[in-house]
Amino acid sequence: MSTVERQSWDVVVVGAGGAGLRAAIEAREQGLRTVVVCKSLFGKAHTVMAEGGIAASMGNVNEGDGWQVHFRDTMRGGKFLNHWRMAELHAREAPDRVWELETWGALFDRTADGRISQRNFGGHEYPRLAHVGDRTGLELIRTLQQRVVALQQRDFGETGDYESGLRVLQECTVTRVLTRDGAVAGVFGYERETGRFFVLDAPAVVLATGGIGKSFKVTSNSWEYTGDGHALALLAGAPLVNMEFVQFHPTGMVWPPSVKGILVTESVRGDGGVLRNSENRRFMFDYVPEVFKAQYAQDEAEADRWYADPDHNRRPPELLPRDEVARAINAEVKAGRGSPHGGVFLDVSSRLTADEITRRLPSMHHQFKQLADVDITREPMEVGPTCHYVMGGVDVDPDTAAATGVPGLFAAGEVAGGMHGSNRLGGNSLSDLLVFGRRAGLHAARHAAGLPAGGRPVADEAAVAAAAAEAVRPFDPPAGAAPENPYAIHQELQQTMNDLVGIIRRESEMAQALERLTELRRRAERVGVEGHRQYNPGWHLALDLRNMLLVSECVALAARERTESRGGHTRDDHPTMDRSWRRINLLCALGDDGRAALTRRELPPMRPDLLDLFEKEELAKYLTDEELTGR
Structure with a gap:
């Protein structure tokens, strides 16, 4: 194995879209040394494709809007499967995040009297989306990118070093979150251009890698969306939640x-x-x-x-x-x-x-x-x-964005689950990544700063060597059979998910999908690539296949288990919404055998003051009799 460069940081952010950059900005503002790792070029994140606007109840076009109305619309859109605390925080804090962007230089469209303009969008009661024509995501990324540069310039003025406080590593892929005794110790990754391996030692990691759309044949998602963060969390020991809910x-x-x-x-x-x-x-x-x-x-x-x-x-x-x-x-x-x-x-x-x-x-x-x-x-x-968006993702604490079961791991944006329930409203994605990107960066910084001197977990050399060996395995496929082509497996995966776990689902088809996914995982173990690690897209795809296959299995398992139709999950053989499923979350985790397994967990009851925002007749269509009696 070639030498692996190691660097020491306080917070590592994986992903440089809206959630990742907002997390990195917050962590650096808290005084922590922060590094961002992005799969593409800095400023080229898929967030730029979010065109419509940022949902926030500023009331600039209709004064009747407020956080309570936004919360109510979000819960209705998610068919009440949303984690209500995440929906509440999102609705309360979204206006501040938009105004913050404006102070950082975002140039929003204006109303006639000079306020930030807001447009109508599906599922929103009032015009609520702050926008820049139909290029809002591009303006958001441009603004956050410039904020990162401004922080780097500030650091340079104080230390004479642009990279001592906040650094961006472009065109790099993270293949493992490293742990020590169950706690985060950093990440293992490689440069996509050279194939050079590196380790970023850090006690806090924020996953902000976006979605899973490249597992489907017809998708609006860009090439980066191969479920990396979802798989990294699974492999580190954190569960995924609500993975049956894929938005088309x-x-x-x-x-x-x-x-x-x-x-x-x-x-x-x-x-x-x-x-x-x-x-x-x-x-x-x-x-x-x-x-x-x-x-x-x-x-x-x-x-x-x-x-x-x-x-x-x-x-x-x-x-x-x-x-x-x-x-x-x-x-x-x-x-x-x-x-x-x-x-x-x-x-x-x-x-x-x-x-x-x-x-x-x-x-x-x-x-x-x-x-x-x-x-x-x-x-x-x-x-x-x-295929556009996955409502499911890493199971996180609503207030801190901390991943369940892995101290030091955080997630924000599309890679995190719970906020949108069974269906996301348009525009809520951009405000979600701003609100919870900030929260993830804040609490990741607090976690790192709160560790005692000498108390940081550090990955041992054996864990690093195992990650490196895993990464180069496609160059030396098992003997005894012809190597599998990663492009062929990817095409078969996309066709399987498109045909059998798509917009309309049936028990028999999902069972067939799981059989095919099992076979594809077996074949993926025999994937072989030629050449070397420099400029090798076949090798990149071979590594991405692990993530896509893992996450696709979670989607199919959860979709088969949920015997109702709700939001983005439509069962042809169970066409109605079942109130008994309303508070049931399906958690997907990896067992000792490396296979995904499901468990059920109930959402906590919604606070009475939030229930009072809805008419009782409406709640009766969603809530269980027990919840209604409790009200």
């Missing part, structure tokens, strides 16, 4: 095939876009669930009143939560009323002028013109569901 965004591009799955932002519908089938009919009126009928328009006349007066209490059904819209589109396509390429039509040109479209939706106009030769100022887009 209702609007991804469906044509041409080379761009299938690329996101079409919900801003299009928030700004007036309507969905039509091949018969030119606005079909969403047919799919408003009973629980939402008081809030959503039942016909075009009611919807038109909302467009004329956004304070009108019945919103267009295109602004239903994402899970409802995705299922409706799927149903129209299956019924033979889809567009020529297997989607439906999304039309914004009938509602907005060409100038308004190019001003408010510049990225979408450019995206369709360049990639599909469609001018959305004149013609509709073809869209369909695409």
Whole structure:
């Protein structure tokens, strides 16, 4: 084994998206030496693809908004499976995080009187998304990136060293969280360009690696989203929660095939876009669930009143939560009323002028013109569901973002579970990563600072050697059979998850998926790659396969176990929501044999003052009789 460089830090942040950068900023502000490790280039995180806005109840467009309304919308969107404490903290703190971004230089769109503008989005009662056209994620990353640079410049002014306080390691992959006696001791990783191994010794690690979408064939996610943080937590001994809940965004591009799955932002519908089938009919009126009928328009006349007066209490059904819209589109396509390429039509040109479209939706106009030769100022887009987000993730403490069972491990953003319940509302992802990114960085710093002198766990050489041996194993596959191709296994994994654990699920198909995943894991042990560690994408994928297969098994296991339909989890053989499942979380952990296993855990009862924010009739549709009696 080649020499492994070791560095000593206080806090390691894995991931440089919104959650990772916000965590790193907070840890450094607490005076801790912090290093960020990112798989891509600094500033190229997948957060830039979050286009619509940041959900925060600032009340700039409608003064009736407040944290209580945002909390209520979030719980309704998640079908009450959210950890209510996370939803409460998120709703309370999101406005402060947005205003903080503005003080750091974020340039938001403005209202006529100069306040931060906010737009409508699915599932939100009021216009709530602070936005920068349809490029909000890009502005968020740019602002946090500049804040990191400012902190580095401050450190340089104090120490004469740019990298002594806050450092960013670009194009590096972490393959193991190292532990000592069950507590975090640092991470093992490698440089993607050179293949050089390194260890970052630290008593606190924040996972902020995003999602799992590259396990699915049709996805809006970028290449980095291979479930790294989810797998790192599992392998370190922390459980995952709610992994059955995968969100299929209702609007991804469906044509041409080379761009299938690329996101079409919900801003299009928030700004007036309507969905039509091949018969030119606005079909969403047919799919408003009973629980939402008081809030959503039942016909075009009611919807038109909302467009004329956004304070009108019945919103267009295109602004239903994402899970409802995705299922409706799927149903129209299956019924033979889809567009020529297997989607439906999304039309914004009938509602907005060409100038308004190019001003408010510049990225979408450019995206369709360049990639599909469609001018959305004149013609509709073809869209369909695409794997977009995982509501499940590392099981964390709501207040501290600390991972269950592994002292020193923290998680924030999409890699953390609990906040969104069974379905995430649009815009809540960006405020989630800001709120809990800050909390993760704060408590990681406090954990590291609170350890006694000489009391930090340090990984021994045997653990480092084992991590290095694991990383180079694809260069020396087991003898006796032809080496497996990592690209072939990845394609089979994506097809399996797409076909058998997708938007509509059945017991027999998930059982079949688990059999295939077991076989794919066996084959992945025989993966072989040629060449050396420099510039070797086949080797990178071979290592990523471990993570994708682990996490996919957790998704399929939990989806088979939950015998109801709720949020992003739709069971064709159990089509209704079952109140007896309302407080049940499924935890997925690795056993001694390295296989995933499930346990059940009940959510804590919601505080009475939070229950009082809902009508009793609404609660009766979600809560158990015991919870209602307790109220």
